Amino acid sequence: MIRTAYVNEITPEMDGKEVTVAGWVHEVRELGKVTFLLLRDMSGIVQIVAKKGVTDESVIGALSLPKESVISVRGTVKANKEARAGYEIVPIEVKNLNPLSANVPFEVTGKVPVDLDVRLNYRYIDLRRIQSTAIFRIESTILNSFRESLQQKGFNEIRTSSIVAEATEGGSELFEIKYFDEKAFLAQSPQLYKQLAVIGGLDKVFMVMPVYRAEKSNDTYHINEITQMDIEMGFADHNDAMQLLEETLKRIIGDVKRSNVRELEELGVKLDVPSVKRVSYEEAVESLKAHGESIKPGDDFSRENEVKLGEIFGDAVMVYEYPTAVRAFYSMPKEGDSDVCNSFDMIYKGLEISSGAQRIHMPEMLIEAIKRKGLDPKNFEFYVNAFRCGAPPHAGWSIGLERLAMKMMNLQNIRECTLFPRDRKRIRP
Structure with a gap:
């Protein structure tokens, strides 16, 4: 399945359960041996966390995607009080559903200001x-x-x-x-x-x-x-x-x-x-x-x-x-x-x-x-x-x-x- 749950349907009480989420790559960060990917769907944002030596290397490589790539991630829910939603997902499989073939015209995270006219041109x-x-x-x-x-x-x-x-x-x-x-x-x-x-x-x-x-x-x-x-x-x-x-x-x-x-x-x-x-x-x-x-x-x-x-x-x-x-x-x-x-x-x-x-x-x-x-x-x-x-x-x-x-x-x-x-x-x- 492309998706089994939206981000807001997952809770820390689902710790250890397998889910598949789908959406867009919001951010990707690599800190030492840990890769963090923020996946965004219409209901919210969830953190995907992969660790070298723990997560399969092919899965870690698949997380190195440009922002706004559209993906699905099958993984295991892990309760984490420090995560924004109270949980994170440890990936088992990552699929790039449609590789980007054009540059995304502006930054959607809001870190870089963009004029309203430009936003409306690319609504x-x-x-x-x-x-x-x-x-x-x-x-x-x-x-x-x-x-x-x-x-x-x-x-x-x-x-x-x-x-x-x-x-x-x-x-x-x-x-x-x-x-x-x-x-x-x-x-x-x-x-x-x-x-x-x-x-x-x-x-x-x-x-x-x-x-x-x-x-x-x-x-x-x-x-x-x-x-x-x-x-x-x-x-x-x-x-x-x-x-x-x-x-x-x-x-x-x-x-x-x-x-x-x-x-x-x-x-x-x-x-x-x-x-x-x-x-x-x-x-x-x-x-x-x-x-x-x-x-x-x-x-x-x-x-x-x-x-x-x-x-x-x-x-x-x-x-x-x-x-x-x-x-x-x-x-x-x-x-x-x-x-x-x-x-x-x-x-x-x-x-x-x-x-x-x-x-x-x-x-x-x-x-x-x-x-x-x-x-x-x-x-x-x-x-x-x-x-x-x-x-x-x-x-x-x-x-x-x-x-x-x-x-x-x-x-x-x-x-x-x-x-x-x-x-x-x-x-x-």
């Missing part, structure tokens, strides 16, 4: 870094936690198309594609379609899908293909949606804190489940002005404003009741004040990670809202007509996976927590 090598592995194991927990928490609340997972005929949120920041003889776009949001699922009777739905924004930005917190974790809930308003968002965020962070102790340690992150402070848009603007920020009522928050709100109110700030003019056309106006809408954002550690709202569910009001955004209601007939057939009040939100992961792990660039990022300059690998 298949970068993923061998312990820190990179930790990032994506944490993201896996985030996704599983999101799904499990909503399924436990009776939500149904759905899938919608990434090809749409019209912008769901207006604007020109869309990737246009040719769809046979028609013009189409890559979806910037699944918004309209998840609403149709609720109107159709699924009532409570969630989804995880890629969305696309043709923003020509070069900063560290935007990319052009992102993963959204979306929900929509029927017979609900913005207060229901905000409560669910708060519960979901806390559940995700709590699950990562419990399930990814080793990964958080490898990244040097101390993660705490935050308390969520709810602040109206009006209160947020006044607080920013009081702290010297340049903002006036009606403005959307700048990146600097978001950071300051985190400093003022804490790690998790829910800002609600935004001006209608700065929100998507389908946001429900506040009763008695059409200049304000029942919308909200979650700002986590100084960055917006989620946005949501109660939706307009009355067709004539929806048509007027579409017109006010400079859009043509004819392009939304399929959408508006659905509301003429008994649409309940409903609300929803989305969380950006990469932004949430970036902030949870205290990373400085969203590309670090995007497996194969797409931005203005990067379309491969």
Whole structure:
């Protein structure tokens, strides 16, 4: 067998038992008559120890391999309190599963610094870094936690198309594609379609899908293909949606804190489940002005404003009741004040990670809202007509996976927590 156990499945209590491990050569050191090889698999690193006069000479010779060679080692577990895992493996047989035929482009142990762009150019090598592995194991927990928490609340997972005929949120920041003889776009949001699922009777739905924004930005917190974790809930308003968002965020962070102790340690992150402070848009603007920020009522928050709100109110700030003019056309106006809408954002550690709202569910009001955004209601007939057939009040939100992961792990660039990022300059690998 190529492998009988992963590194983290072996324990000192298996002393004397034979196992076969497989992975990559992390380090090789020769100290006198002893050869140490560190083998790395996705679960951890184990020390292979061979001694001249004890271990077969052919086996010792087989351990003299370049870093990142992919190997399997059959050997005997030996308990050793001084070893990092509390045990080591004495080799009986070493197999080089695929001899290197090219130079590995950079050092994965982290001893030699390497630029992020170089790492992304060779992402298949970068993923061998312990820190990179930790990032994506944490993201896996985030996704599983999101799904499990909503399924436990009776939500149904759905899938919608990434090809749409019209912008769901207006604007020109869309990737246009040719769809046979028609013009189409890559979806910037699944918004309209998840609403149709609720109107159709699924009532409570969630989804995880890629969305696309043709923003020509070069900063560290935007990319052009992102993963959204979306929900929509029927017979609900913005207060229901905000409560669910708060519960979901806390559940995700709590699950990562419990399930990814080793990964958080490898990244040097101390993660705490935050308390969520709810602040109206009006209160947020006044607080920013009081702290010297340049903002006036009606403005959307700048990146600097978001950071300051985190400093003022804490790690998790829910800002609600935004001006209608700065929100998507389908946001429900506040009763008695059409200049304000029942919308909200979650700002986590100084960055917006989620946005949501109660939706307009009355067709004539929806048509007027579409017109006010400079859009043509004819392009939304399929959408508006659905509301003429008994649409309940409903609300929803989305969380950006990469932004949430970036902030949870205290990373400085969203590309670090995007497996194969797409931005203005990067379309491969």
